[in-house]
Amino acid sequence: MTISPQELLQRHGIAYVATRTGKYATKCPKCGGGYLNVKIDRKGATWFCHSCGWDGPKSRKGASSTGGSDLGPIKAIYDYTDEAGERLFQVLRFKSLHGPKEFRQRKGPDQKKWSIRGVRIVLFRLHELIKELAAGRTIFVVEGE
Numbered sequence: 001m002t003i004s005p006q007e008l009l010q011r012h013g014i015a016y017v018a019t020r021t022g023k024y025a026t027k028c029p030k031c032g033g034g035y036l037n038v039k040i041d042r043k044g045a046t047w048f049c050h051s052c053g054w055d056g057p058k059s060r061k062g063a064s065s066t067g068g069s070d071l072g073p074i075k076a077i078y079d080y081t082d083e084a085g086e087r088l089f090q091v092l093r094f095k096s097l098h099g100p101k102e103f104r105q106r107k108g109p110d111q112k113k114w115s116i117r118g119v120r121i122v123l124f125r126l127h128e129l130i131k132e133l134a135a136g137r138t139i140f141v142v143e144g145e
Contacts, residue, residue, distance in 0.1 A: 005045035053113040085127040
């Protein structure tokens with residue numbers, strides 16, 4: 001007997017939200033403190049909590065430990081640094097195997113689960129920005145990596 005994605009989510013205590021894209025974020029029922037990315041497609045439902053690392057379902061073919069998505073190869077790594085140029089965290093851009101580009105954040109290369117919880121969030125290239133401002137240059141801040 002096959003259960004629907006909505007039933008699967010309900011069995012795990014995850015709130016179901018109907019969206020056009022089949023993707024949404026909700027509060028993680030396992031840790032209560034993180035946000036849970038949920039994806040529903042023709043293969044079923046998958047989820048990943050950015051706080052506690054809970055993901056599922058484990059038995060889905062092709063599901064990875066990063067929430068069931070095939071991230072593909074790393075295309076770029078962006079280091080976010082403090083005023084002195086010391087790395088605070090990294091943003092990795094992946095060439096997704098089955099969709100648009102994806103981004104993940106981590107504190108460093110040796111980190112096991114994706115998270116920057118507790119890290120000070122700064123502008124990209126902050127130390128360079130400070131030098132340019134001190135030199136009297138005009139700076140434009142735009143969106144995106």
